[in-house]
Each structure stands twice: as structure tokens, then as C-alpha cells.
Amino acid sequence: MNTNILTDKLTEVRDDLKISADDLKKVKDDIRQLADRLEDTRKGAEREVNRFVKQYDRKVQDIASKMPDSLRQRIARYPGAALVTALIVMFVAGILLRPGR
Numbered sequence: 001m002n003t004n005i006l007t008d009k010l011t012e013v014r015d016d017l018k019i020s021a022d023d024l025k026k027v028k029d030d031i032r033q034l035a036d037r038l039e040d041t042r043k044g045a046e047r048e049v050n051r052f053v054k055q056y057d058r059k060v061q062d063i064a065s066k067m068p069d070s071l072r073q074r075i076a077r078y079p080g081a082a083l084v085t086a087l088i089v090m091f092v093a094g095i096l097l098r099p100g101r
Contacts, residue, residue, distance in 0.1 A: 056093055059093045060089055060090070060093050063092065064089065
């Protein structure tokens with residue numbers, strides 16, 4: 001009689017483990033699908049960021065090309081002035097690129 005109880009318990013445990021293995025496979029597949037979706041989202045975000053960086057770069061280049069030569073020469077001579085000028089240009093470009101409200 002003890003053997004039957006032991007056999008029944010072992011059968012129950014084996015069935016539980018089989019169910020757990022199936023559940024783990026489902027979880028693994030779900031995680032893989034989620035990882036694929038996250039990768040697609042990352043690639044899309046990267047494309048958008050690159051597009052905005054290119055747009056920002058074009059605006060900065062336009063502003064820089066409109067600067068007088070004397071100002072460009074001073075910027076080349078004085079790195080501190082170049083930093084301040086760059087901050088001002090980035091601020092102006094940021095205002096120009098800000099989405100409308």
C-alpha cells in the first residue's frame with residue numbers, strides 16, 4: 001500500500017514538473033517576443049534621434065554660415081568665446097526646433 005501512495009505521489013510530481021516545463025517554455029517564448037519588440041522600438045527611437053540630430057545640425061550650420069567672418073575668426077582665436085558662442089547657437093537652435101504648442 002505504501003508503494004502505491006509513493007508511486008502516485010511520484011506521478012503527481014512528474015506531472016507537475018511537466019506542467020512547469022511547459023509554463024517555462026511559454027514564459028521563455030513571451031520573453032523572446034518582448035525582447036524582439038524592444039529591439040524594434042530601440043531601432044525606431046534611434047532612427048528618430050538621428051533624424052532630429054541631422055535637422056539640428058542643419059539649423060546650426062545655417063546659423064554658423066550666416067555669421068560674419070570677423071566673428072568666426074575671433075571664435076577660432078578664443079576658445080572660451082567659442083564655447084559661449086556654441087551655447088548661444090544651441091540655445092537659439094533649440095528654440096527654433098521646439099515643437100509648437
